[in-house]
Amino acid sequence: MKNSNYPIHFVDIETTHFDWRVGEIIEVCIWTSKDGGHTISDRYHTYIKPQHLERANPRALEVNGYTDERWSMAPLWEDVCGEIFRILEYGIFCAHNVNFDWYWLDHHIKSTSGQKITWRKLDTQSLVWEHIPTQSASMSKLRTLLGWSHYNAHTAQKDVEDLVRLYKLCVHTTIGHTPDIDAIKDHVEVVRRRGDDHVYLTIMDVDAMIKLIRLSQNQ
Numbered sequence: 001m002k003n004s005n006y007p008i009h010f011v012d013i014e015t016t017h018f019d020w021r022v023g024e025i026i027e028v029c030i031w032t033s034k035d036g037g038h039t040i041s042d043r044y045h046t047y048i049k050p051q052h053l054e055r056a057n058p059r060a061l062e063v064n065g066y067t068d069e070r071w072s073m074a075p076l077w078e079d080v081c082g083e084i085f086r087i088l089e090y091g092i093f094c095a096h097n098v099n100f101d102w103y104w105l106d107h108h109i110k111s112t113s114g115q116k117i118t119w120r121k122l123d124t125q126s127l128v129w130e131h132i133p134t135q136s137a138s139m140s141k142l143r144t145l146l147g148w149s150h151y152n153a154h155t156a157q158k159d160v161e162d163l164v165r166l167y168k169l170c171v172h173t174t175i176g177h178t179p180d181i182d183a184i185k186d187h188v189e190v191v192r193r194r195g196d197d198h199v200y201l202t203i204m205d206v207d208a209m210i211k212l213i214r215l216s217q218n219q
Helices: 058-064 077-088 098-113 124-131 139-146 156-171 181-194 203-218
Strands: 008-015 025-033 042-047 092-095 121-123
Touching (some): 008 058, 008 156, 042 077, 077 098, 121 124, 124 156
Parallel strands (some): 008 092, 092 121
Antiparallel strands (some): 008 025
């Protein structure tokens, strides 16, 4: 991401339901980068106490590990809505399956304060399809593929941490640079015929081949 005019907000939320029209947001984590994702300048995290657990989907609560004890001291949505809007008012909203997190937050913030968060969205699932050889772009499958820990998965903090790692892997490394193997073979053959014993490869070629080999070993 080369446009440094916009901060990137890496976002993950946990909810009491899979339908944003029914459930409540119970955890929000936002890491903000002001240099295109190279470094994180600000971190925000909060639990949010649900007010209508009778509407909750049991499977959703199971996924995010909700317990009354862990959320006992959490603030109400009305107490944190303004700060979340302040962070997300401007910039690029980045998430894995971005429409899920964006629609939940946009809907709940508009319902509470009438304000609208940034419309600029970036989905790391799209980056995965472009840059990583995989048959699934789910975060769970990617963790397995890349050898990342599943511990604390489906908590907002863990998911944002891995979201940032994934973004950097796709954008700031050369995992997406697929070396032209045929061109390299032709070059090697020309060098061999010339009688040389050294061949020139770019750092991007070498780095990409190393990453592709590691990925193939994990598949």
